[in-house]
Amino acid sequence: MRPSKRDELVRRALNIFYREGFHATGMDLLSGETGISKTTMFKHFHSKDELILAVLRLRDQDFRTWLFRRMEEAGEPRAQLLAMFDALAEWFAKPDFRSCMFIKAASEYPDPDHPIHVQSAEHKRMLFRQLQAIAAEAGAKDPAGLARALLLLKEGAIVTAHLGHEADPAGDAKAVAEKLISAALD
Amino acid sequence: MRPSKRDELVRRALNIFYREGFHATGMDLLSGETGISKTTMFKHFHSKDELILAVLRLRDQDFRTWLFRRMEEAGEPRAQLLAMFDALAEWFAKPDFRSCMFIKAASEYPDPDHPIHVQSAEHKRMLFRQLQAIAAEAGAKDPAGLARALLLLKEGAIVTAHLGHEADPAGDAKAVAEKLISAALD
C-alpha cells in the first residue's frame, strides 16, 4: 500500500506536468501516460490540485536535495556558495530543462492565496533558509542579505536560461556572485 | 473600423490574461467580461493563440515604453541604469502586480518553438538591446556584460516579488546593481 503505485504516479506526473504545464495536462492523459487507472488516481488524490500539491512536495525534496548535495561537494562554505551556479549550469544544459517548476506553478495559479501558489512560495523560503545558513558558516557580515542577493541571481538565471537567448546565464550569475561573496567576506 | 473594438478587446484581454492566466481564461469568459461578442472576436483573430500574440505585442510596447521613460527621467545614463530598479519597486508595489507577463506566457507555453514562447523570448531580447545601449552610453567597459548582469537582477527581482516573502526585492537588486555599475565604469 504505502509503496509503489501512488509514488509512481506522483513521480511520473511530475515529469509530464513539468514538460507540458499544469492546465495543459488532463487527468485522462495522465492516466494514459502513467498506465494508472483514473479510478486509482482519484482514490489517492481527491482532486487534480491535490495531486499537483503532492508533485510539488516531491519536486521540492528532490531539487533541494540535489542542489545542496552538489554544493556540499565543493568543500568549504565559501566554495559551496559559488558551486550553486555550477549546479545551475549543469541543470540548464540538460535537454529537458524547462525552467523552475515553482515559477511555472505560480504562473499558472497566480492567485497568491491559492494553495499551489502558497506551496511554491514555501519552496523559495526554504531555499533561502538553507542558503542563509551556509552564508553564515562562511562568515558573511550579513548572511541574510547575501543569501537574498544570491537567490536573486539564481532566479534571474533560471528565467533567462528558459526564455532568453544568452549563452551562459549561470556563468554570468556566477561572475556577479563572486564579487558579492568577496565583498561580503572581506 | 481600424480603431476601437479590436484595440479595446486586446487591451481588456490583456488585463484578464494577466490576472487569471492564459489557459484558465476561456473565450466565452473573455467575451462576457469585455462585452464583445465571440463572433466579433473570431472575426478579428482566427484563434485564441493569435489573440494572445496580439496581447503580448501590446504588452511589450506598453512595458518597454513605460520602463525606459521612467529611466530617462533619471537623467544621465548611469542614473538611468539604477532607475530601472526604482521603476521595478514602483511596479511591485501595485496591488495588481502578478509577475511578468512574458515569464508567465513562457511558463504556460513551455515548448520553445511555440510562437507564444518565441515572442516572449523576443521581448527579453529587445530589453537587452535597449539596456546595452544605455550601458554603452554610460561608458561601461563591457556594455553587453553589464546589461546581462542587470537583467539577471531584474528577472530575479520580478520572480521574487511574485513568489517570495522578501520585503524589498527591487531594493536588494538595486544594491547589487550599484556595485556592478561602479565596478563597470570604474
Place this chain on the structure above:
DNA sequence: ATGAAAGTGTACAGATCAGTTCATCTTGGA
C-alpha cells in the same frame, strides 16, 4: 483458501473548451 485492500476498464455526468453558423441589427459614408 479466504477476505479485505488495492487496482482495473468502461461508461458516464455536467461543465467548459475553441471555434462556427446564421439571421439580424447598427452604423456611417456617399
Place this chain on the structure above:
DNA sequence: TCCAAGATGAACTGATCTGTACACTTTCAT
C-alpha cells in the same frame, strides 16, 4: 436614402475537462 461593413446574440459542433459509478480482477497477509 441606401448600402456595405461591422457587430450582435444565440444556438450549435465536437472535443476535452474534472470527477464519479459500478462491476470486475488482482494481490497478499492471515
